[in-house]
Amino acid sequence: MTDDRLKLAIQKSGRLADESKKLLEQCGISFVKSKDQLFCKAQNFPLDIYFVRDDDIPAFVASNVCQIGIIGQNVLYEEKNSPHGETLKDVKSVFKLGFGRCRLSLAVPHDFVYDDIKSLEGKTIATTYEGLLGAYLKDKGITCKIVKMQGSVEIAPRIKMADVVCDLVSTGSTLAINGLREVETVLESQAVLVRNGALTDTQKELLERLLLRIKGVSTAQSSKYIMLHAPAASLEAIKSVLPGAESPTILKLQGRDDVVAVHVVCNEGVFWDTMEDLKAKGASSILVLPIEKMLE
Ligand code: PRP
Numbered sequence: 631m632t633d634d635r636l637k638l639a640i641q642k643s644g645r646l647a648d649e650s651k652k653l654l655e656q657c658g659i660s661f662v663k664s665k666d667q668l669f670c671k672a673q674n675f676p677l678d679i680y681f682v683r684d685d686d687i688p689a690f691v692a693s694n695v696c697q698i699g700i701i702g703q704n705v706l707y708e709e710k711n712s713p714h715g716e717t718l719k720d721v722k723s724v725f726k727l728g729f730g731r732c733r734l735s736l737a738v739p740h741d742f743v744y745d746d747i748k749s750l751e752g753k754t755i756a757t758t759y760e761g762l763l764g765a766y767l768k769d770k771g772i773t774c775k776i777v778k779m780q781g782s783v784e785i786a787p788r789i790k791m792a793d794v795v796c797d798l799v800s801t802g803s804t805l806a807i808n809g810l811r812e813v814e815t816v817l818e819s820q821a822v823l824v825r826n827g828a829l830t831d832t833q834k835e836l837l838e839r840l841l842l843r844i845k846g847v848s849t850a851q852s853s854k855y856i857m858l859h860a861p862a863a864s865l866e867a868i869k870s871v872l873p874g875a876e877s878p879t880i881l882k883l884q885g886r887d888d889v890v891a892v893h894v895v896c897n898e899g900v901f902w903d904t905m906e907d908l909k910a911k912g913a914s915s916i917l918v919l920p921i922e923k924m925l926e
Pocket residue numbers: 645780781782783784797798799800801802803804805
């Protein structure tokens with residue numbers, strides 16, 4: 631008998647681990663994980679969750695131990711560019727999750743004279759991302775020596791192991807502390823949901839259900855519910871500055887003909903300058919509320 635539960639691989643610990651677990655919780659999936667446990671069964675959804683090292687997630691999904699996974703594009707594309715990349719051809723990204731944003735960048739010591747990519751010709755570059763860097767340099771027609779390191783790449787120039795580094799950057803503080811300057815972006819990355827091509831019909835349905843919830847969570851996070859009072863005369867001007875708004879609900883205020891209440895969902899970021907703009911156009915009592923879930 632085949633097991634029709636859907637199996638998901640997520641990172642055990644590291645940059646995506648907490649956000650991946652949080653996403654599942656926001657999707658209403660509850661699970662109890664004890665320490666050092668490889669996998670656990672969700673209690674209220676036919677989903678088994680495997681906790682693994684992020685580099686291993688593509689192989690887990692490729693071999694159908696898991697049908698889906700949450701992984702950084704940096705890891706996915708690095709594995710696809712590695713010598714065994716061919717085995718991962720059926721592992722495809724299905725949804726960008728919007729967290730775990732970082733970039734893979736080339737960085738040089740402050741005394742390195744850098745004009746453009748040609749300044750790297752013949753240099754030694756330390757990186758964990760051999761596959762991605764190799765493909766990038768080949769595309770640019772530059773020949774370098776690549777030194778593969780598993781971690782602490784940022785110290786390579788100081789200990790004279792390399793002239794240049796190619797590493798992940800998120801806040802930039804690791805580079806700054808190590809006297810390195812970012813010069814080129816090799817890849818922009820964020821977490822994605824991946825799947826293989828071996829899902830049973832039941833698993834496909836489960837993935838659809840899960841995706842609907844994930845999309846609901848991520849649209850809700852970027853959306854806000856706005857309530858404000860608008861002078862009837864400036865209603866059109868106010869509507870024009872509401873970011874990504876659908877048609878608003880206009881409500882009458884008791885005993886007032888000159889002012890209306892406007893309620894609307896905005897699908898884009900609502901920042902202080904948006905609010906100042908609304909106020910300048912005559913809006914008052916402006917409230918911006920978070921939305922927890924949304925099903926369209
Ligand atoms: C990455 C990268 C840097 C750091 C950059 O390491 O290798 O060390 O993050 O982040 P920052 O720009 O915010 O300083 P990661 O935490 O992914 O783990 P690692 O130890 O495996 O390199």
